[in-house]
Amino acid sequence: xxxxxxxxxxxxxxxxxxxxxxxxxxxxxxxxxxxxxxxxxxxxxxxxxxxxxxxxxxxxxxxxxxxxxxxxxxxxxxxxxxxxxxxxxxxxxxxxxxxxxxxxxxxxxxxxxxxxxxxxxxxxxxxxxxxxxxxxxxxxxxxxxxxxxxxxxxxxxxxxxxxxxxxxxxxxxxxxxxxxxxxxxxxxxxxxxxxxxxxxxxxxxxxxxxxxxxxxxxxxxxxxxxxxxxxxxxxxxxxxxxxxxxxxxxxxxxxxxxxxxxxxxxxxxxxxxxxxxxxxxxxxxxxxxxxxxxxxxxxxxxxxxxxxxxxxxxxxxxxxxxxxxxxxxxxxxxxxxxxxxxxxxxxxxxxxxxxxxxxxxxxxxxxxxxxxxxxxxxxxxxxxxxxxxxxxxxxxxxxxxxxxxxxxxxxxxxxxxxxxx
Amino acid sequence: xxxxxxxxxxxxxxxxxxxxxxxxxxxxxxxxxxxxxxxxxxxxxxxxxxxxxxxxxxxxxxxxxxxxxxxxxxxxxxxxxxxxxxxxxxxxxxxxxxxxxxxxxxxxxxxxxxxxxxxxxxxxxxxxxxxxxxxxxxxxxx
Numbered sequence: 275x276x277x278x279x280x281x282x283x284x285x286x287x288x289x290x291x292x293x294x295x296x297x298x299x300x301x302x303x304x305x306x307x308x309x310x311x312x313x314x315x316x317x318x319x320x321x322x323x324x325x326x327x328x329x330x331x332x333x334x335x336x337x338x339x340x341x342x343x344x345x346x347x348x349x350x351x352x353x354x355x356x357x358x359x360x361x362x363x364x365x366x367x368x369x370x371x372x373x374x375x376x377x378x379x380x381x382x383x384x385x386x387x388x389x390x391x392x393x394x395x396x397x398x399x400x401x402x403x404x405x406x407x408x409x410x411x412x413x414x415x416x417x418x419x420x421x422x423x424x425x426x427x428x429x430x431x432x433x434x435x436x437x438x439x440x441x442x443x444x445x446x447x448x449x450x451x452x453x454x455x456x457x458x459x460x461x462x463x464x465x466x467x468x469x470x471x472x473x474x475x476x477x478x479x480x481x482x483x484x485x486x487x488x489x490x491x492x493x494x495x496x497x498x499x500x501x502x503x504x505x506x507x508x509x510x511x512x513x514x515x516x517x518x519x520x521x522x523x524x525x526x527x528x529x530x531x532x533x534x535x536x537x538x539x540x541x542x543x544x545x546x547x548x549x550x551x552x553x554x555x556x557x558x559x560x561x562x563x564x565x566x567x568x569x570x571x572x573x574x575x576x577x578x579x580x581x582x583x584x585x586x587x588x589x590x591x592x593x594x595x596x597x598x599x600x601x602x603x604x605x606x607x608x609x610x611x612x613x614x615x616x617x618x619x620x621x622x623x624x625x626x627x628x629x630x631x632x633x634x635x636x637x638x639x640x641x642x643x644x645x646x647x648x649x650x651x652x653x654x655x656x657x658x659x660x661x662x663x664x665x666x667x668x669x670x671x672x673x674x675x676x677x678x679x680x681x682x683x684x685x686x687x688x689x690x691x692x693x694x695x
Numbered sequence: 696x697x698x699x700x701x702x703x704x705x706x707x708x709x710x711x712x713x714x715x716x717x718x719x720x721x722x723x724x725x726x727x728x729x730x731x732x733x734x735x736x737x738x739x740x741x742x743x744x745x746x747x748x749x750x751x752x753x754x755x756x757x758x759x760x761x762x763x764x765x766x767x768x769x770x771x772x773x774x775x776x777x778x779x780x781x782x783x784x785x786x787x788x789x790x791x792x793x794x795x796x797x798x799x800x801x802x803x804x805x806x807x808x809x810x811x812x813x814x815x816x817x818x819x820x821x822x823x824x825x826x827x828x829x830x831x832x833x834x835x836x837x
Contacts, residue, residue, distance in 0.1 A: 624754035626729060626815060630697060644730045651730060663752050664730040693698070694755070 280584065284576075288674050291316050295674060302637030305679045309506070310457055310483060310615045310670035311641055316508045318572050323510065323565040334560055335534060335551075349560055352567025353550070356515050359570050360500065361491040365520060365549040369563045372514040373482040374405040376501030377451070379516065379529035379553075380478060381409045385417050386527035389476065390448055392418030397440060397447035397472070399424040399432055399463075400653055401456040404646040406480045410451065422447065428657025430459040430617075430650055431607040434467060441471050450475040454484030458647045458654075458666070459606030460589070460615040462488065469496050476522070482506055486672070487585040487614055489578055492517055504562065508672075509569040513562030516553070523549050530555040581673045588671045588680070589613045595684050596669075601691050605654050605666060615670035617645070620687060621660045623694040625667045631693060636686040638679075641668045697809055698755060701802040705759035711766070713748045722829070724822030726814055731757055735822050742772045754815050756806060761819035763800055773827055780827075783820050787813055 280288065289295055292314045297304050306314060326348060332341035334349050350364070357364045370376045384390040396410050400423050410421050424440040426432055450472045455462045462484060469477055481490060481502035492500055499522070503514040518526065528535055528546065532555035537545040546552040573581060593612060596602050601621045606612050620628050625642035632638040644651050644665050655662040669683055715736035724733045733751035737744060747765045768776055783800060785792035787807050794801050806816045 624752070626754035626756070626812070627698075630809075630812070634696065643728060648730065661752075664732075 280580075285676075288576075291318060292674050293317060299637035299639075300634050302635075305636065305638040305682050307669040307671065307675065307679065307683060308639045308641050309486075309672040309675070310668060312505045312511070313486065313508045313672050314674065315510065316569070316572055319508060319510075319565055319568045322568040323561055326564050327561050331561065333557060345560060345564075348564045348567070349558070352563045352565075355567040355570045359574075360485075360517055361493050362517050363520060366517055366523065368516040368518070368523075368550045368553040369558055369566075370501070370514050370516045371512050371559065372503035372505070373403075373480055373501045376514060376516040377406050377478070377480065378409045380499055380501070381413050382529045383526045384449065384476070385413060385419075386529075387525055389522075389525065390417070390419055394419045394448035395422055395444050395446075396420065396449045396451060397422050397424060397444055397475070398451050399453070400426040401430055401432060401459060401461070401647065401650050402451075402453055403457050403480065403482070404648070405482070406451055406453060406478075407647075407649070419448070424452070426459075426650065426653050428653065429607065430456070430605050430654050430657075431461055432456075432463060434464065437464070437468060437471055447472060447475050449478065451478035451480070453480040453482070454490070455488075455613060456606070456647075457483050457615070458617050458645045458650055458668070460612045460617070460670075461607050462611045462613050464611075465495050465497070483614070487582055489582065498522055504566040504569060507569060507573065509566045510562050513559050513566050515566070520549060523553070526553075528552055528555065532556045576673070584673045585614050585671065588675055588677070589616075591677050592616050592669065592671060592680050592683075595680055596687075599684065599687060599691075602687060603658060603660050605657075614672075615668055617666040617668045619658075619660060619663065619666055620690055620694075623690060624663050625665045627694060628667045628687070628690050631690045632683070632686045635689060636682055638683055638686055640683075641670075642666070697805060697812065699802060699805070701799070702755060702759040705762045705802075706755035707758075708762040711748055711762050712750070714750060715746060715748050720826050720829070722822050722826035724818055724825065726753075726757070726818050728814060729754075731815070731818060733757070733761060733819055733822055735819065735826055737826060739773075742774070744768050744771055744773065744776060749819070753818065756803075756812050756815040757818045760803060760816045763802070764819045764823065767798065767800060768823070776823065777827055780820055780824055784817075787817065 294314055330344045332345045334346040353367050354364050357367045396419055398410060414421050422444045424432055425436050452463055476498045478499040479497050481500050485502040486507035498519050500517040505511040535547050535552045535555040537547050596604055596616055596618060603619045605617045629640050629642040632640055651664050715738055718736040719739045720737040722735045731753040733749055736748045738746040747768055749761050782792040782796050803816055806812055
């Protein structure tokens with residue numbers, strides 16, 4: 275009984291595509307439910323990347339030889355694919371190592387460009403991953419801007435009311451930086467409403483959790499910056515992308531200086547290369563970027579709308595099935611905005627013990643801990659009806675998961691509850 | 696299976712739970728990877744550890760480890776406690792250790808095969824290390 279969105283034939287192809295799904299873990303078929311941390315890797319993407327490294331690789335841009343020209347063309351094609359994927363122009367897409375790097379670069383660049391100054395306010399939410407929290411907090415100490423929060427309710431949910439309350443408190447923040455989807459509560463954020471509410475702010479979206487399963491149109495949403503990581507959408511680790519509106523990128527001072535990002539260098543001064551190269555100093559992760567392009571090819575060959583439907587269906591099933599367990603406490607909105615992952619606790623059992631037993635006795639990979647969102651744990655503790663352990667278990671799906679995987683999880687949780695009583 | 700009967704039993708012990716008013720030393724330990732916290736309260740009688748209690752949440756491994764550690768510590772001198780600590784770490788990192796000295800603590804021997812759980816086991820022991828190597832709390836002047 276697998277997700278009805280894939281025909282049997284299509285599903286067999288998917289299994290062949292992710293060979294680790296045939297692996298046994300502790301004598302059981304692997305049930306991989308840690309996709310929000312990182313997804314499995316695909317045979318197609320890895321073999322195309324291998325072929326690129328073995329047969330077409332060289333450094334890009336400056337040399338005139340054949341390999342350099344082939345590698346450059348693959349690299350730039352990958353940029354075009356990313357741009358098309360989010361409806362941007364090629365020059366608006368900068369390759370970066372991932373979301374964390376992207377946000378750190380942005381905060382620094384905004385400050386250096388004078389686009390974020392002492393006394394300005396940055397509005398983020400209480401559900402942010404540390405990647406979209408720590409850079410703002412730390413640099414606010416050096417540069418004197420303020421960090422304010424859209425507050426979450428005690429299920430960890432950001433409501434329309436809480437956005438309006440933040441609006442009346444802060445009025446006109448210089449920057450609004452918010453996750454597209456919480457990695458703890460699974461809530462997909464009302465980006466349109468946030469844009470509408472903060473018309474004049476620079477809007478930054480942390481797309482790490484959202485981009486892998488939801489089509490984002492940066493133009494339609496009028497997003498100023500978007501950052502995301504490839505490894506959460508089957509691409510290799512170490513590659514991601516930063517989108518910025520070209521008008522803003524033009525004004526933005528680079529975070530990283532060095533080779534390739536320059537136009538003219540003297541002993542006294544420097545002028546910068548054109549977009550997007552002024553943000554790509556040093557030798558890039560060429561193979562990673564090319565592989566991100568192959569990843570988009572692969573996801574589009576499956577039909578991205580199919581992936582989106584599959585995740586919606588699996589998310590609904592996951593929520594419904596976990597809700598039937600009276601000893602399980604679920605965090606987050608628990609409605610149609612709750613997508614791709616569920617954080618929960620088994621009453622009376624520590625998340626580490628839950629995850630350990632699920633792995634040892636059922637071959638299920640889940641994540642336990644604070645999910646890089648420590649402050650949010652104290653919010654969830656307030657709404658908790660159990661002895662809250664300051665952390666949660668998280669199960670997260672991707673398109674190769676099945677309803678059967680979720681059934682095994684439910685069976686595992688019943689066993690955990692019996693075992694620990 | 697990491698959850699032996701010993702570990703399950705010791706994870707549920709309640710007798711070392713709580714606070715010691717006027718403790719000579721209070722030490723807080725954190726496991727950064729999961730947010731677990733433990734606070735150890737020590738009462739000394741000269742060089743002897745006369746009582747220990749703890750507060751905090753944690754997984755079965757860390758709770759069992761804390762209870763077994765406290766049971767082992769009470770009545771020992773600080774020097775003996777440090778010797779036990781050294782052997783506990785040796786056991787976890789696959790080095791030679793004195794199993795006579797560790798006694799029931801050897802029930803945790805298999806935890807070393809679960810690298811992600813070694814930190815859970817070591818949380819109270821690392822906190823003990825901080826407590827024994829730090830300065831003793833000065834008696835209040837009030």
